[in-house]
Amino acid sequence: MTQYLVTTFKDSIGYVHPHVTAAKPNQTFTVVEAESKEEAKQLYRQDRLRNGINKLSKGIENIHKAMQRKDSE
Template identity: 55%
Template sequence: MQYLIKHTTHTTGETFTDVIKIRDNETYQVVEAESKEEVKELYRQAKLRNGINSLANGMRNMRKAMQRKDSE
């Protein structure tokens, strides 16, 4: 089981701690950005890059499989 521990320091200096149980279908990632819009754009770009990389890897694997089949 995984937990997210969040610490918040109030302007008075008092620190509050929250513990959240992470569900099986959840993931968390910390991203540095100036705004929500920038985070959404960074996420969109990362998904696009991952998709292109997956496609390229699939094409490479298919080409290798075809070369093996041709050499038989």
């Protein structure tokens, strides 16, 4: 499924302008709240690392459960 980034801004008379950008096939969008680009990059990297560690942990847990089931047979 394609991701879309929808951004809006208000002009000087208060009219809201939406802008929709579609992600390319090899692109995703992530929103990060930060004070600077450097901080945003750091927070993004930390989040990606945390998600990777969580996936690895769940994979190891699944392997452990599968081994326990095999041992009990």
